[in-house]
Amino acid sequence: MAFAGGILGFLDKDVDGIVGNWISEMGVSLQNPHIAALLAKLNVVTNRQLEQLSIFTFCFSGMFLTEGTGLLLRRQWAKYFTIIATAAFIPVEAYTLLSRFGWTKLTILVVNIAVVWLLIIMLRREQRRAGTLPAKSQSVPVAELSSTEEAVVG
Secondary structure: OHHHHHHHOOOOOOHHHHHHHHHHHOOOOOOOHHHHHHHHHHHOOOHHHHHHHHHHHHHHHHHHHHHHHHHHOOOHHHHHHHHHHHHOHHHHHHHHHHHOOOHHHHHHHHHHHHHHHHHHHHHHHHHHHHOOOOOOOOOOOHHHHHHHHHHHHO
């Protein structure tokens, strides 16, 4: 949350100049092509973009703070919240993968899907142990259903 507030400190300031000074103080050359590209992008950042980034960062950190607090206090809702929050990234990751393929993007997507799947399995096992979820859904033969229905009616 402090980061979200810190972003607002860049409003009406020379963002690329400030970041360039930080990079120089770390001993990294500003002539590096990657650093030069970063600074060129920061040169065109607007106050509106900084405000939007600050709001997004604030909401994101609030979500993680809520999730972490709930998990720390061992609240059941926090487990569902974690699954939803983790699964929410899957469509975004799939879109970025489809827009421009990359093996790293594919790996992140697969790992995220696996984590969501694992979280769901762990939650269901916990619910079975607690008795809030049936052990296994057992199918009842149709013949038994009709005789049961007759017994209830008759």
